[in-house]
Amino acid sequence: MDEKFFSLDQKKQDRILNSALKEFAQKGYKNASTNEIVKDAGISKGSLFHYFKNKKDLYLFLFDHFVTILIEKMKQEVDWKVRDIFDRNRELAAVKIEMFHQYPQVFDFFNGIFFEEDPEINKELESRKHEFLSNNYKEMMEDIDTSKFREGVDVEKAKDIITWSLEGFSNRMQAKVKGMGLKEINIEETISEMDEYLEVLKKSFYK
Numbered sequence: 001m002d003e004k005f006f007s008l009d010q011k012k013q014d015r016i017l018n019s020a021l022k023e024f025a026q027k028g029y030k031n032a033s034t035n036e037i038v039k040d041a042g043i044s045k046g047s048l049f050h051y052f053k054n055k056k057d058l059y060l061f062l063f064d065h066f067v068t069i070l071i072e073k074m075k076q077e078v079d080w081k082v083r084d085i086f087d088r089n090r091e092l093a094a095v096k097i098e099m100f101h102q103y104p105q106v107f108d109f110f111n112g113i114f115f116e117e118d119p120e121i122n123k124e125l126e127s128r129k130h131e132f133l134s135n136n137y138k139e140m141m142e143d144i145d146t147s148k149f150r151e152g153v154d155v156e157k158a159k160d161i162i163t164w165s166l167e168g169f170s171n172r173m174q175a176k177v178k179g180m181g182l183k184e185i186n187i188e189e190t191i192s193e194m195d196e197y198l199e200v201l202k203k204s205f206y207k
Contacts, residue, residue, distance in 0.1 A: 005051035016041045016048070017065075018103060020058055025108035029059055029118045060124055063113060066106050067132055070099060074140070083145040085159065086198045089166055092140065094191060096170065107170065148206050158205045165201060169194055 005013065019041035023032045034055055038045045052058040078091040100107060116125055146155050173190060 014102065016043065016051075017062070018105060020062055021103060021105035021109045024059060024062065025105045025112050028112060029055075029116055029121050032059075034058075056121060059121060060128075062109065063125070063128055066103070066110070067128070070096070073099060080143075083143055084148065085141070085144045085162060086202050088140070088144065089162060090191075090195065090198060093166055093170070093194060097173075097190060100173075111171075150205060150207050153205055162201055162205075165197060166194070169197060 005016075008016075016037075019037045022040065023037045027033070032055065034045060034048060037058075038048050041048075048058070052061060073095050074092060077095050078088070082088060082091070096107070113125060114129065116122065141159060144159070149155050149158060
């Protein structure tokens with residue numbers, strides 16, 4: 001990736017990034033077309049390959065770039081002194097929702113990565129996925145206060161259920177955006193709806 005990409009104004013960067021995210025999210029690595037990316041972004045193919053060496057370079061850049069953004073936003077915006085698992089997940093989800101509004105296809109792209117099997121890209125992806133899951137997400141949940149869980153609850157399984165439930169809520173929100181359009185989605189209402197589900201889970205697992 002050429003550093004000149006970051007010298008572009010933010011709107012143009014976002015236009016290129018969103019076009020690439022959309023193409024890869026919808027078609028996967030193998031079937032994604034750089035022709036479609038440049039057409040959607042309103043740039044020439046020469047410009048794209050001036051910033052990125054090839055399709056593979058662009059794909060891996062998207063993963064590295066957005067994982068870095070997500071982790072940095074979480075580190076800066078989440079109150080890590082709060083150790084309640086529901087409050088922690090609520091804050092993490094709020095960061096994701098905010099990011100989703102700037103880059104609507106980013107989580108579809110991330111979801112696709114975990115099913116990507118193209119041998120041209122798979123080796124590099126596996127090492128990146130392992131680092132993300134092992135060194136980042138698990139660390140975010142290591143210091144959770146487990147004293148609030150009811151006696152007899154398998155805490156690790158409960159953590160998984162809470163995580164899966166929030167992933168399901170996220171997937172539903174993404175589907176809603178596709179049907180209604182991003183401008184029709186109210187962030188405060190979305191978080192309020194998520195809180196209702198968290199309250200149900202809290203009553204299930206807490207004393």
